[in-house]
Amino acid sequence: MNKNGPPPPYEPPPTAPPTYSQSVGGVPPASPYTPIQSFAGGPTIVTTVVPVGPHPTHMICPQCGTEIDTATKTEPGMIAYISGVIIALLGCWLGCCLIPCCIDECMDVHHSCPQCKAYLGRHRR
Known part of the structure; x- marks a missing residue:
């Protein structure tokens, strides 16, 4: 028997499911959608974050809003730098250590907008 009196009344379950922070805790995951600020009361453009690869990527520029x-x-x-150092340490230091700087698979690719010249990202090898 309970010393403090009768048991507390039954509480009905919540009407809505718990939020992410209530169920897991912490900060909710970042949304892949990034709103672009509208000017002079114009429509708000929502773009997705597009991963860049080794080739030109078709996307909407987050800076100027142009499809590019x-x-x-x-x-x-x-x-390329690590490969060049290893080649030089193996004794091929008369120019052979520069070969990785000419191979496409050892190069990082930097992406930019052809319209507004904004830097859009880098694909690392």
């Missing part, structure tokens, strides 16, 4: 194929530029990445 990204402009790409390749630069030697970390793999």
Whole structure:
């Protein structure tokens, strides 16, 4: 028998399911949709975050809102530099260590908007 008196009354379950932060805790996952600020009361454009790859990517520029194929530029990445150092340590230091800087699979690809020249991301090898 309960010393404090009768048991508490039954509480009905909540009418709505718990929110993400109530059930899991913490910050909810980031949305893949990024709103672009509208100017002069115009419509708000919502774009998705598009992952960039080794080739030009078709997307809507988050800066200017234009539908584009990204402009790409390749630069030697970390793999090219590490490969060059390893080749130099193996004794091929008379120019052979620069070969990885000429191979596309060792290059990072930088993407930008051809319209507004905004930097859109990098694809690392």
